[in-house]
Amino acid sequence: MASIAERPKKSGAITFQVKWRQDGQWQTENFRERPAAEQFKALVEAHGGQWPHGWVRGLGFVEEPAIPGDVPFPDYATRYVDRLTGIDERTREDYHREVRIHLSLLRHTDHAGREHSATIGNLTQEDVTDWVRVEEAGERDPEDPERWRRRPADPKSIANRHGLLYCIIQAAIDAEPQLRTSNCCKRTKLPRADDHVEEEMTFLERDEYQRIAAEIKDPDARDLADWLVGTGMRWGEASALRVSDLNLNGERPTVSVQRAWKKAKKGAPGGSFFLGPPKTKKARRVIRLSPAQVEVARRHAAGRQPDDFLFRTATGRNWRHSNYYHRKWQPAVAAAVAKGLPKKPRLHDLRHTHASWLIAGRIPLPAIQIRLGHESIQTTVDRYGHLVLSLDDDIADAVEAALGVPEQRAGLRSVG
Incomplete structure (x- = not known):
């Protein structure tokens, strides 16, 4: 449970401090007026003794500044695919499907932990990482947990979709006027392609x-x-x-x-x-x-x-x-x-x-x-x-030959 304590200042004014324990640590937030403190105390308790979702300490609920020229990500991605040249129509259709079904799952989470619709300008590296995790996990049917609403994606599919996402973001960087200054896909840690066993290759003797x-x-x-x-x-x-x-x-x-x-x-x-x-x-x-x-x-x-x-x-x-x-x-x-x-x-x-x-x-x-x-x-x-295992012996012999010390011939002495 949170509590409210009055904290007098040297000026004679009183600050109302909301105090509670979260994850074993004391948390506090100060207010000039008791009604505001009471309202915040109720929010903390409603969130189970946690900071309210979207609240920034000392600032309250803060909106992110608007990005000039920003557009919803699905709209920008769709236009990007429409304008691609040098691909056949089946490939274009496949790209549209990837945007519609998979890249549309992208969401932006701000520094306060609040979730927003993704735009071409607000996506961050953390948002892309969250999307990769969503792709890996899949989504089960809430009415029937034994069934999948969207099956987990294999590493190769995630890598292919991430590659498309990278190109879309890069197009926003190269655009005139520029819509972004950096590519949020550059440092994404993707799942390893050899971490799964689906579609294993079969080699016949x-x-x-x-x-x-x-x-x-x-x-x-x-x-x-x-x-x-x-x-x-x-x-x-x-x-x-x-x-x-x-x-x-x-x-x-x-x-x-x-x-x-x-x-x-x-x-x-x-x-x-x-x-x-x-x-x-x-x-x-x-x-x-x-x-x-x-x-x-x-x-x-x-x-x-x-x-x-x-x-x-x-x-x-x-x-x-x-x-x-x-x-x-x-x-x-x-x-x-x-x-x-x-x-x-x-x-x-x-x-x-x-x-x-x-x-x-x-x-x-x-x-x-x-x-x-x-x-x-x-x-x-x-x-x-x-x-390529049959070459191991040849490799070992080559290394041995390169590193081996030749025998000293008779009549010669070492120098140095």
Whole structure:
């Protein structure tokens, strides 16, 4: 319980001091008039013996100064996405969804602990940290705690959304007139991507892949699976190959990756997918083919026009991911598992498997980066660096050779 004590001053005036214990420490606030002290005492007691939310000691409830030209954060973020260039409409739609569902959760808490709607100008580093924690925790349905209203986000999703937020804030800094002077996302400590186990990569040994491949009874579907695991191409790249992308008559037979299937904006004419550029600039690449891959390519290109898709269904149409996965890949994996296969790989794990085979063959990571079309070597290291264990002995031998002291030859004496 709080109490009020009269504190006389040397001038003869009386100060009314409200006093209470909070977390084991005495807290006080002074007032010139008893009614104000009584009102504050009631506020402290109503807050369970705590400072009233939003109260600044010695100042009372203080409003933050308005920021010239400030606008609500969701409005600014929406306009930022609308004005982006160099992206397809499906990507723009995805960004709008991230703003609407996730970045809209941002709130600003002032120095007094009061919560406000986020604006482009009032967001702080602490606000961004609070948002990250909200994303990590998720939100349960208050009427049914066993159900999620919004599931916890995985570290990769949080990092992607934080990257979008960073760009939005930076745009406000670069704006004319300037709306901010610093980026509140610069020092955010994001959750580590390896702190979770969802969507783990599956690496197949050669015999494990063969056990799955043997269950793919459609020869054309089997060829496509062999191509994916043998080239490391993404599904959207391999299924978008045209006959004209092949160069099989030179000394070094190759295939050029020039395009990939992309998800279209919902309701877009032409269906759910369209042909666009590969995932990144470095995904445009030329891949050397093995003799077995050249034979597969020749067989599928025979009698076809340059613009025809290289890999086709029995009806002559290009493969769709859902069709191939549900009708060819998934049944083959299930059959192999029923016969004792200890893994259940996704279709994309063929790409990871290809990388693991290259690492087992001691191919350097920079070469694997080029082969897979990763924009950054960091991506290659982050995903596959832990597999580079076979080089440990070579590294140890190299260090030993560099640090070892050579034996002194006969007839020579040391100097110094």
